[in-house]
Amino acid sequence: MPERLNEPPLTASTQNAAPQTGPPLTVAELSESQLLERIFPRLHYGQEHNPSLILGPGDDAAIVAAPDGRTVLSIDTQVADQDFRLEWNNGYRTTGYDVGWKAAAQNLSDINAMGARATSLVVSLTMPPETRVAWVEDFADGLSAGIRELGAPDCAVAGGDLGRGRELAVSVAILGTLGGRAAVLRSGARPGDILALAGTVGRAAAGLALLESAIPVAELSKDQRALMDTQCRPLPPLAAGPLARDSGATAMMDISDGLVRDGRRMASASHTVLNLDAAVLKELAVPLLPAAEVLRADPMAWVLGGGEDHGLLATFPPGVQLPHGFTAIGSVAALAPPDGTGVTIAGMPAATVGWDHFAD
Amino acid sequence: MPERLNEPPLTASTQNAAPQTGPPLTVAELSESQLLERIFPRLHYGQEHNPSLILGPGDDAAIVAAPDGRTVLSIDTQVADQDFRLEWNNGYRTTGYDVGWKAAAQNLSDINAMGARATSLVVSLTMPPETRVAWVEDFADGLSAGIRELGAPDCAVAGGDLGRGRELAVSVAILGTLGGRAAVLRSGARPGDILALAGTVGRAAAGLALLESAIPVAELSKDQRALMDTQCRPLPPLAAGPLARDSGATAMMDISDGLVRDGRRMASASHTVLNLDAAVLKELAVPLLPAAEVLRADPMAWVLGGGEDHGLLATFPPGVQLPHGFTAIGSVAALAPPDGTGVTIAGMPAATVGWDHFAD
Structure with a gap:
């Protein structure tokens, strides 16, 4: 029914083949x-x-x-x-x-x-x-x-x-x-598990900051353009999910709203605390420096709050050799009520950062 | 990421519970x-x-x-x-x-x-x-x-x-x-098959015409309101699909863009012609008269061109007893090239009527 509401039907002549010249079809x-x-x-x-x-x-x-x-x-x-x-x-x-x-x-x-x-x-x-x-x-x-x-x-x-x-x-x-196997849910992380990341974090957010900046595309370096590309054409690590499942991952989720926000969801579903390693977070910020320096921004905000790289956050039993593509970024701790922060950095509560469609 | 583009994050105070009074939440x-x-x-x-x-x-x-x-x-x-x-x-x-x-x-x-x-x-x-x-x-x-x-x-x-x-x-x-059975496609209609309808046609279109008219809702009769309701809350005959399949339907499709337009799609997929019975079409127009009379409209245009009742158009082998809910509305004929009209009424080509999202 739709267009009848707004627009008259097109005449027969406009339904014909595209003109060879003139404005774009x-x-x-x-x-x-x-x-x-x-x-x-x-x-x-x-x-x-x-x-x-x-x-x-x-x-x-x-x-x-x-x-x-x-x-x-x-x-x-x-x-x-x-x-x-x-x-x-x-x-x-x-x-x-x-x-x-x-x-x-x-x-x-x-x-x-x-x-x-x-x-x-x-x-x-x-x-x-x-x-x-x-x-x-x-x-x-x-x-x-x-x-x-x-x-x-x-x-x-x-x-x-x-x-x-x-x-x-x-x-x-x-x-x-799932090819006959069990799904890896958000709810299976256990105290003592290794917290690991496949893919990247913060790149799409750094790319977004460049896209919204006043720096013309033509003046961006190759590294800066690559960050912009992650925002426009993200590269989720698709081999990593089934591999993690086969390696015994206890919990897994896609980071689409940011490491801390999504981490809190996993922590909440699993009734645990996810503790991020501060030294690893600093390493994750290094690839973001080409954007952070030119924009005078803090790359750690992108690491912790940036979604849209669609990296995978997963937990593995202690002692397991992490599957190809995963890097340890912290560990899972027991929930210590009344602490409901969900995600800590070197044991300290992480500020809530990340993306929510309706409120921050 | 979304709203960051357009709107500032809400302050913490607005995230709290709905106000008891004031504007709607x-x-x-x-x-x-x-x-x-x-x-x-x-x-x-x-x-x-x-x-x-x-x-x-x-x-x-x-x-x-x-x-x-x-x-x-x-x-x-x-x-x-x-x-x-x-x-x-x-x-x-x-x-x-x-x-x-x-x-x-x-x-x-x-x-x-x-x-x-x-x-x-x-x-x-x-x-x-x-x-x-x-x-x-x-x-x-x-x-x-x-x-x-x-x-x-x-x-x-x-x-x-x-x-x-x-x-x-x-x-x-x-x-x-499909519960282990074969799907009923659009492409299976054969010359000699009975063409049948389950559910209604034209009611949603008549209801749309009332909604777009200058006649206030309060002045509509019960029958007219029922037509309006079909536009706003259609009643597709959900039992009819599996029943038709079990009764040997050779082809089936949902009428969402109009009897003629969708019939042409079935005719094209099946390489046949669908011939509608003129007397049955007139009967299908009767329930639309409460809208047609007040709007001085031709109800047959709604019967032939109106979608959105989501009735089912199906074909059955000759001699089959039609399943509950279906009424015979015509028959399937062999394609006689170069005639590509697809749908005929009492053997005469039907005008193309019905809904297309981009052109008519």
Whole structure:
């Protein structure tokens, strides 16, 4: 029903092929099926010869394999000007590729954090009518590339939904398989466990600070641009989740809202305290110095409060050899009521830092 | 990261309990976890004693049963001022309950149309900061009631995502099980099959016309209000999908964009022509007369072009006794190239009517 509310139907003449010259083609100039015809070929990765996908796009719903009789399931939405800016203060323009990649990365990370492997995703894209068709094609390329390059070869794009709105928004729902094994929950950390990190922390936050700064993109160094890239196209360590599960991880979660905030969630779910090692935190801040120095910022705030790198926080039984990709960053202690801080640094309560959608 | 882009963090004092008096509480005054605490109890239906739900909300992802090793999967988004108005021309205000109910109905219908039963859904709600908390609670109640009252007792609300945006939007991804049987696709209609309908057509479109009219809600008759209700809280026939599958339906789909438009999709996928019976179409128009007469509208346009009742269009082998809830509305004919009209009425090509998100 939608557009009848706001906009008159397009005339037949505007439904025809894209003009060879003139202004860029927008989604308002194509029918939904014409737009899908342009997107589908770009999402073919995973749709062919993919054992996960029993029935792909084109019917009322897709059918996806769930080989062990269970499926892991999550949903996540990105909204323009809330979760990203289309044009940043430093002049960088978020590409469709960035948004597609980030949608894949965020959602794949949630599956990874359960110790599972992604089998499929469906995507709902809401677009203002002036959105360029080329942007949407770029989005599809970024989504596809994120799935492939982050290492989720069995994740098929099983279908989706296109619609109009005043603001650009992307919702992705993702499914995964545990391959017959138990999931690694947030609630299993035990006193004495090793606290470990896979992937990075603080880089996306440092990149965000650069994007919002007055320093033009062209003047950024290679290291600074790499931080910006982590914000726009994060690199969650997808091999690490199943590896941690197989190595006996007792608890695990995705760091999307910051080490301290997410750590408090794990501590709370596990009824423990997570104690971060101060020396390790300083080491984690080193890669952030190229941004911190130029912005005169404290890199430790990014280490402790920055989400969106989508690193994995996991706990392992004492004495276990940490799996490839994990570094010890602290330890799990017993809860000592009435102390409810959840996360300490060298035994001292950490300030609450991190991201909440509605309040800080 | 989101709100850091637009809005300063709330001060500690505003995070506290709702004021006893004063303006209504908005989502901007609560943290995400405080808001979730208010929503979760309202979604408990299906989360307790539900065999579909192995792990519910609270971790990085949910875990849902897929007993036959497959899961049916769909996603759908509703955006305010595109898919519904918060306030209509005739004075009706869309409630949170309406939006929650409609999100459940639309998505449950997609699972129904495959001949499957819903096992779970996840919901992503994007809200402007001024959204009232009471509206969100009402949304959760409507979602829950839609699942229960439409007849999807095994569908658990497995989790979700809350975020801010300038416009209100709801994305739901839904999973279902085929219980070991084959899905009913759009592509299986064969010449000679009976074309049948379960549920209604045109009522939601007639209701939309009333909502957009200048006739105040208070002046509507009971029958007219019932049409408006179908637009705001549709009643897809959820028992009909699995029943049709068990009765040997050869093709099936959900009518969400209109009988002719969706019929053309089935005809195209099946390489056939669907011929609608003119006398039956006239009968389908009768319940729409209370709106058509007062608006001086042609009810047949709603019968042929109106989606959103989420009726089921299915084809059955000739001679089969139609399952409970289905009425014969025509027959399937062989494709006679170069005729690509797809849908005919009493053998004559039907005009293309129905809903497309981007063009008509």
